[in-house]
Amino acid sequence: MNLFAPDYYVKSFKSINLQRLHENGIQLLLCDIDNTLVAYDEVFPNQDVIDFVEKLKENGIEVALCSNSPSARGEEFSKHLSVSNAYTFACKPFPFCFKKAKKDYGLKASQIAILGDQMYTDILGGNIWGLYTILTAPIAIKDRKITKVFRFFEELLYGYLEKKNILKRGEFDD
Ligand SMILES: [Mg+2]
Numbered sequence: 001m002n003l004f005a006p007d008y009y010v011k012s013f014k015s016i017n018l019q020r021l022h023e024n025g026i027q028l029l030l031c032d033i034d035n036t037l038v039a040y041d042e043v044f045p046n047q048d049v050i051d052f053v054e055k056l057k058e059n060g061i062e063v064a065l066c067s068n069s070p071s072a073r074g075e076e077f078s079k080h081l082s083v084s085n086a087y088t089f090a091c092k093p094f095p096f097c098f099k100k101a102k103k104d105y106g107l108k109a110s111q112i113a114i115l116g117d118q119m120y121t122d123i124l125g126g127n128i129w130g131l132y133t134i135l136t137a138p139i140a141i142k143d144r145k146i147t148k149v150f151r152f153f154e155e156l157l158y159g160y161l162e163k164k165n166i167l168k169r170g171e172f173d174d
Pocket of ligand 1: 032033034036037116117118
């Protein structure tokens with residue numbers, strides 16, 4: 001298995017098929033914020049994000065935010081959502097927030113999914129630590145400076161994965 005290959009590749013959080021999460025025994029979805037749920041400069045969740053969280057909860061899946069952003073960003077964002085936790089300054093791909101989530105919810109890593117737009121943080125971290133990984137196309141082209149550095153290496157990685165027939169950019173599962 002390639003550590004950068006997601007278990008599930010979607011165009012947007014809106015196209016996630018909950019049936020697929022149920023089939024994989026997922027009970028908690030950890031959501032990255034920037035460029036996964038909203039553009040990085042959007043302070044508040046929009047109605048699509050609010051509806052998405054509600055739909056997951058109605059279907060028996062808990063939702064928590066899991067962002068490398070500073071605490072203030074995550075806390076402000078989470079105030080407007082009925083998520084049960086906001087893990088901020090998470091330092092993905094390191095497992096601090098994954099371990100905390102396992103403990104907080106009493107779950108095994110395999111029962112937790114991580115949804116994010118970056119291979120070097122969200123997907124690599126999730127795969128190393130045994131979570132179910134969901135890669136989404138990033139919402140906006142705009143990025144923080146540090147993210148731009150990661151994007152450069154991500155370009156190379158996409159090229160490699162495409163050559164190996166592991167993942168084709170834009171050929172989403174849903
Ligand atoms: Mg992100």
